[in-house]
Amino acid sequence: MKPVKLALGPLLYYWSRQATLDFYAAIAESAADIVYVGETVCSRRHELRLDDWLEVADVLAAAGKEVVLSTQSLIESESDLKTLRRIVAQTRYRVEANEMSAVHLLAGAGRDDWIAGPALNVFNPPTLELLAGSGARRWVVAPEMSGAALAELQRGLAEPIETEVLAWGRLPLAHSARCFTARHFNLQKDTCEFRCLGMSDGIVLRTREGESFLTLNGVQTQSARVHNLLADLPAVTEVADVLRVSPQGEHTTDVLALFRAALDGTTSPQAAFEQSAAWMVDQPCNGFWHGRPGLEQYVAA
């Protein structure tokens, strides 16, 4: 397999300050080459504020990681924009743009080193080229895009651009103005009592038949199943330059090490996939990669 970098995506859950700092201390020693940091889900979460995230970034950078500051996925207020402007104004770290306000500000600032995040709905060459022309130097593929569609998109590009694919973690499926965690506790978002704090992997939503289906993570809805492309690595690495692992409550560094071993060829993709079962919070799925419903675990016949 060609050389592929390993990235840790932004932490999507809300953990205590100490748990978060401990987590990133471990990540500094992990197999990740790139680490995305910052609060991307909810502006009310403030165990770490931007200055704290910048300190985390410094520690990771000192450990040799490429650090990227990720912006909030849903911008609603002027105060959200204020934080966004501060992220864009700092030049020490690259920025992952997670909606179009960030794209506008980054392009306006003349930055030419940013990353187009997974929620920008990039599905075709002209749109990706437009972002590249505005300074994007890497893009994170929308999770719902199939490997075949990705390959076809890449063939249509005049110039290649570094491509990052989500390869592990509960899928980020939707964002809302409503907080479903607060709703679960019969609270409104503005007075949510920060009930999501300390939920290591969100709350599972099940069908009335008891099947796990989705995960409630504040204003974000995730899959219940764990998107796991370990068994698909040979095909994935043909089109991906960077693989993203999404943080989870336990074993994130183990998962990163496993990906490293699979990428280096010291563990076969199939063996890595089997080994990963112990570290998944739910059943695996890979349907999106195969152009199928995302919750399916598809094994080619």
Place this chain on the structure above:
Amino acid sequence: MTTSQRIELVCPAGSLPALKTAVDHGADCIYVGFKDATNARNFTGLNFDPKAMREGVAYAHARSRKVLLALNTYPQASNWADWTAAIDRAADFGIDAVILADPGLMAYARKTHPQLRLHLSVQGSATSYEAINFYHERFGIQRAVLPRVLSLPQVEHVIANTPVEIEVFGFGGLCVMVEGRCALSAYATGESPNCNGACSPGKHVRWEQTPRGMETRLNGILIDRFGDDERAGYPTLCKGRFDVGGETYYAIEEPTSLNTLELLPELARAGVRAIKIEGRQRSPAYVAQVTKVWRAALDRVMADATRFTVQPAWIAELDKVSEGRSHTLGAYYRPWK
């Protein structure tokens, strides 16, 4: 202030009869889609073939109304040409504006048909003036449809900071998620609003009478179960009842409709330029009912916003066609969040 600037009433039409009905009942603009995946209501039996489109545009234009074309899904490399061809056809048909979400397509439209008016679709997920102004600077969009995300003061703040006209949803089916940012349907069925123009598509739906009650499934996933005393609703997956922490409830949203009639004076004062009615998949009867009520309400509010009150008769009419027969103010009202 007693009178406000003109607010356009933008009504849905999934067929030529619905378009004519909307025109006849007072819509200023009617938005439509082609019979394919280029729009977010790609349902069997719905939408316009070329003949219907020509006739519809002629009917509306003869009565000084506008026809807007939704091309608001995201094309892929493999089908890019279908979307650009749709833009070419829109220009050829004399469509008054195209409603787009994909930046690549906007660039194409701007370059190929510079006279064609561009609206940013709600599927573009632009929730701030910085996002909207990006599309304005790059592609000259003249109107943006806001996702059903912002509270009223936030809507007002957006309007104060952009030269782009702002259109908001006034009535109809309610997306709880930020439009353009929801892959729930793709996760469950493989088909999404973004790429296939469909959410919880009918071909994946199963209704089953069981000893436990009427069960509704989407691609085999149980979305809800109804007792004999309950009216079984369509299994839109965010509006089912699920179990969270041992409690079964509408964990995401109830089957309810957005209705902002009572907010009309405030929306007018905020400077909203158009109100959109959801429902291209609904019948001409729905279009007639809703257009009639909203025409009356908008005329009242534009005549004198300070004396505007919601007429009980309007609510009674709208209740007849609402999903779930209940109404919400959605995100405009903060506690909804």
